[in-house]
Structure formats: structure tokens, C-alpha cells
Amino acid sequence: MADQAYHAMLHQKRLQNIVISGESGSGKTESAKLLLQQLVYLGRAPNRNLEAKILQVNPIMEAFGNAETGMNENSSRFGKYLDVTFTRAGKVTGAKIDVYLLEESRVHHQARGERNFHIFYYLLDGSANTDLQKELNLNKHGYNYLRGALTDNADLKAVHKEMFQAVKNGFCLLGFRLEEINAIYRILSAILHLGEIEFDEVKDEDSCHVHDPESLEMVADLLGITAGDLGLALTTRSVVASGESFVRRHTAEEAYTTRDSLARGLYNRLFRWVVNQVNALLGVSRQAYGDPLSIGLLDIFGFETYKTNSLEQLRINITNEQLQFFFNQHVFTWEQQEYMAEGIEIDIIRFSDNRPILELCLGKPLGILSLLDEESRFPRATDWTFLEKLNSNFANNKLYVRSRSSADTTFSVRHYAGRVQYDVKGFLDKNRSYFSPDLVEILRGSSIDTIRYLYRCMVTKTGHLHVPSLVDGNKKARQI
Numbered sequence: 151m152a153d154q155a156y157h158a159m160l161h162q163k164r165l166q167n168i169v170i171s172g173e174s175g176s177g178k179t180e181s182a183k184l185l186l187q188q189l190v191y192l193g194r195a196p197n198r199n200l201e202a203k204i205l206q207v208n209p210i211m212e213a214f215g216n217a218e219t220g221m222n223e224n225s226s227r228f229g230k231y232l233d234v235t236f237t238r239a240g241k242v243t244g245a246k247i248d249v250y251l252l253e254e255s256r257v258h259h260q261a262r263g264e265r266n267f268h269i270f271y272y273l274l275d276g277s278a279n280t281d282l283q284k285e286l287n288l289n290k291h292g293y294n295y296l297r298g299a300l301t302d303n304a305d306l307k308a309v310h311k312e313m314f315q316a317v318k319n320g321f322c323l324l325g326f327r328l329e330e331i332n333a334i335y336r337i338l339s340a341i342l343h344l345g346e347i348e349f350d351e352v353k354d355e356d357s358c359h360v361h362d363p364e365s366l367e368m369v370a371d372l373l374g375i376t377a378g379d380l381g382l383a384l385t386t387r388s389v390v391a392s393g394e395s396f397v398r399r400h401t402a403e404e405a406y407t408t409r410d411s412l413a414r415g416l417y418n419r420l421f422r423w424v425v426n427q428v429n430a431l432l433g434v435s436r437q438a439y440g441d442p443l444s445i446g447l448l449d450i451f452g453f454e455t456y457k458t459n460s461l462e463q464l465r466i467n468i469t470n471e472q473l474q475f476f477f478n479q480h481v482f483t484w485e486q487q488e489y490m491a492e493g494i495e496i497d498i499i500r501f502s503d504n505r506p507i508l509e510l511c512l513g514k515p516l517g518i519l520s521l522l523d524e525e526s527r528f529p530r531a532t533d534w535t536f537l538e539k540l541n542s543n544f545a546n547n548k549l550y551v552r553s554r555s556s557a558d559t560t561f562s563v564r565h566y567a568g569r570v571q572y573d574v575k576g577f578l579d580k581n582r583s584y585f586s587p588d589l590v591e592i593l594r595g596s597s598i599d600t601i602r603y604l605y606r607c608m609v610t611k612t613g614h615l616h617v618p619s620l621v622d623g624n625k626k627a628r629q630i
């Protein structure tokens with residue numbers, strides 16, 4: 151496939167794309183790696199260093215974006231589009247990566263038998279018995295965000311150690327600065343310690359306080375902020391009403407939600423920042439060649455249906471509906487139109503058109519995702535009110551199936567690949583990706599450059615992050 155795409159690109163002087171799709175564990179990521187190796191081999195650049203740099207992208211992305219699931223020990227928990235660019239003569243000039251739908255909730259919650267993102271285990275075993283371990287205070291035998299105790303399996307620990315070294319080498323080869331690499335470790339470690347912070351409910355007061363100041367101090371120290379500020383931002387929030395600002399206390403439950411959304415937000419921003427850095431560092435020679443040719447590799451989750459399906463599965467399945475629609479257009483609609491335009495007689499092939507499902511999910515203003523966005527804007531809305539809205543809006547839509555039991559929190563969609571039942575519990579929280587403005591303010595004042603920088607990025611109305619690049623000469627924010 152790589153040879154075919156490469157030669158088509160050279161002969162037709164047109165951009166090419168390879169879409170790799172399939173269910174979890176079917177071999178998409180491994181295929182993407184083989185394709186990339188072959189493309190880099192075919193377009194061997196005079197600058198061999200560039201080749202080596204491009205091949206570093208996968209180990210880094212896998213460490214931060216992959217995790218063990220019930221289906222696959224190395225499952226990609228994000229979608230990626232890698233664009234390899236070439237000169238008109240077919241020499242590789244660089245690469246650029248775009249990422250989609252990172253499963254950020256994995257940072258604080260993993261299903262039974264599943265694990266967090268690989269990088270946490272690599273860091274723990276890779277830093278064991280070193281100064282880094284002391285600096286990051288990573289000497290516990292288990293962490294809440296890793297579902298408790300760590301492995302004692304020596305072979306697995308050795309693999310983690312090796313992978314940690316590989317990621318570190320990858321960062322160095324790509325040109326990450328030492329202080330940037332250290333900031334990455336600090337953020338990862340801060341996330342692990344964050345999960346250790348517990349809150350005690352204050353009786354009859356609807357408020358709480360931090361149970362364990364030690365973990366709070368460690369997180370604050372790692373993030374370059376003060377423990378007092380962090381504790382306050384986790385247990386209270388500033389509210390403005392009628393032009394006046396006052397402080398509202400959190401219940402323990404609210405404090406836990408704030409803690410987890412901080413962990414999620416930190417990881418999400420870190421992940422996107424790493425991607426931005428990789429792009430900036432790999433794009434330097436590409437910019438020199440002007441309008442280059444390129445081959446894109448899309449490695450995206452296949453259709454998912456589990457016992458319990460949440461917002462992540464809905465988004466993944468909608469993406470697959472879009473891919474299916476694109477496939478139908480290409481293989482049937484446009485091809486048949488071309489035959490007809492040329493007056494060639496053909497038997498019209500009937501295919502199942504999934505446009506109505508796309509309309510149900512993505513229609514504006516009345517698709518499932520639009521209604522979710524609308525509901526997320528109401529402070530008093532709950533997962534229940536969202537479900538009621540779906541049930542009333544799609545009462546006559548045959549592709550939408552409401553639950554028979556009124557006590558049930560589920561609905562189903564008849565996708566092109568089959569019927570999937572979704573549980574709305576947690577939909578609103580996940581869609582809001584609430585991030586306390588008080589915490590943003592504190593992190594913007596961090597004494598650590600990279601952390602301050604990460605929190606200068608803006609979250610747009612559509613949920614996009616504008617992440618500023620740290621690389622000299624390219625300080626313009628790039629929209630992801």
C-alpha cells in the first residue's frame with residue numbers, strides 16, 4: 151500500500167491518503183507503523199537524521215496515548231492522522247501529526263482489568279532508584295489513579311524501564327529541551343499525587359477540607375504553585391452574581407470532581423502540547439520546501455460496542471459513520487455518477503445510505519451532539535434532563551430507540567454496523583470538561599515555564615484548545 155501510494159503521488163503529483171480502520175486489536179497501529187517505515191524508506195532524505203526523527207514519533211505517541219484494555223495490550227486511546235511530506239522528487243521533508251478524541255477520562259478512571267496510559271508505568275519503573283524518583287517523590291507502591299498496587303513482575307518492570315529510556319531518547323533526538331522533558335515528568339508525577347488527595351466532609355456545612363496535606367504539598371511543589379492556593383481552589387470556587395464576587399465551598403463530592411478534572415485537564419494539555427512540539431520540531435525542514443506533496447495515514451478507532459458504552463463510544467461510532475459515508479460516496483455515488491456522465495450503461499448498485507444516522511447524531515440544531523452541547527450550557531441540567539430531551543426530540547425517529555424502562559439511563563442508536571446502547575451517566579460532565587477558572591488562574595502563575603505556558607492556551611467555544619508552541623520563531627497558537 152505504501153509503495154502504491156508513493157508512486158501514485160509521484161506520478162499524479164497528487165496528495166494521497168491511507169485510511170486504516172478496524173475494530174480494536176485488528177492491527178491498525180502495527181500497520182500504520184509498517185506503512186510509515188516503508189514511506190520513510192522510499193523517500194530516503196539526504197538528511198538521515200530527519201528519517202530517525204520521524205520514526206521517533208510512534209514510540210512517543212504510543213507511550214502517551216496507548217493503554218492496556220480488555221481487547222488489546224497496546225490499544226490506541228486516541229485517533230491520529232500522520233501526514234508525511236515529500237518534495238516533488240519524492241524525498242521526505244517532514245511529518246505532521248493531528249490527534250483526535252483522546253480518552254482523557256482514563257487518567258483517573260480505568261475499567262476493571264484495564265490500565266492507565268503507558269507513560270505512567272514507564273515513568274515509575276524507569277525512574278526507580280534514581281535521583282529522578284526522589285525529585286518526583288515517586289516511591290509509593292501503588293496509586294489510586296493506577297487502580298492500586300503496582301506490578302511486582304520483574305520482566306514487565308524491565309520492559310517499562312526500557313520504554314522509558316526509549317521515550318527519553320526520542321525526546322532528546324527530536325530536540326526537546328531538558329527543562330521541557332523535566333516539566334513533562336513533573337506534570338505526570340503531579341497527576342499521580344493528585345489522585346492521592348482525599349477530602350473530608352465537614353458535618354452539616356456542605357463543605358470539605360483536604361484530608362492529607364502531604365499529597366497536596368507534593369502536587370503544589372511539582373506544579374510550581376503554593377499548597378494554600380491549590381487547596382483553596384480544590385475545596386472552593388469563586389462565583390460572580392449580580393456583579394459581586396464571592397466564594398462558594400465545595401462538598402467532598404464536588405472537590406473530588408474538581409480534582410479529577412484537574413488531572414484530566416493537565417494530561418490533555420500535556421498530550422496536545424507534546425504533539426505541538428513534535429510537529430514544530432519535525433516541520434522545520436518541511437517549511438523550506440514550500441508546497442510539498444504528502445501521504446496521510448489515518449489510524450482511527452473502529453466501531454466500538456461494549457457492555458456499557460459512554461460518550462467516548464458515541465463519538466468514536468459517529469466518526470466511523472462519517473468514514474462509512476465517505477466510503478459510500480467514493481465507491482458508489484461518485485463512481486456511478488461518473489459512469490452515467492460518460493454514458494456507460496451500468497446496473498445501479500443499491501447500498502445502505504447512512505445519511506439519516508449522521509443527521510440524527512450530527513444534525514444542527516437537533517442532532518444528539520448539538521442537544522448535548524445545548525444541555526451542557528445549562529448549569530442545572532443533568533444527564534437525566536439530557537436523556538428526556540433526546541427521548542422527546544427523537545420519539546418518531548426509527549434510528550433512535552428509547553429505553554422501555556423509565557428508570558433506565560440508556561438509549562440506543564441503530565448504527566450502520568449494528569445497534570449500540572449508550573448509558574448517559576456522565577455525558578454532561580465529560581462534554582463540559584469543566585475546568586475551574588480558579589485553577590487555571592493559579593497554574594498561569596506557576597513558577598515553572600512549561601506549566602505557565604500550557605495554561606496560556608485557550609479553550610474555544612467548540613472545545614478546541616489553542617496551544618501555543620514553545621519553539622522559537624513559531625510562537626503563534628495553532629488550533630487543534
Ligand SMILES: Nc1ncnc2c1ncn2[C@@H]1O[C@H](COP(=O)(O)OP(=O)(O)OP(=O)(O)O)[C@@H](O)[C@H]1O
Nearest residue numbers: 173174175176177178179180181222224225226451
Ligand atoms: N502485522 C503484524 N504483525 C505481528 N503482530 C501484529 C501485527 N498486527 C497486529 N499484531 C498484533 O496484534 C496486536 C494488536 O494490534 P494493534 O495494536 O495494531 O491493533 P489496533 O487495531 O491498532 O487496536 P486499537 O484500536 O485497540 O489501537 C499487536 O500488539 C500485535 O501483537
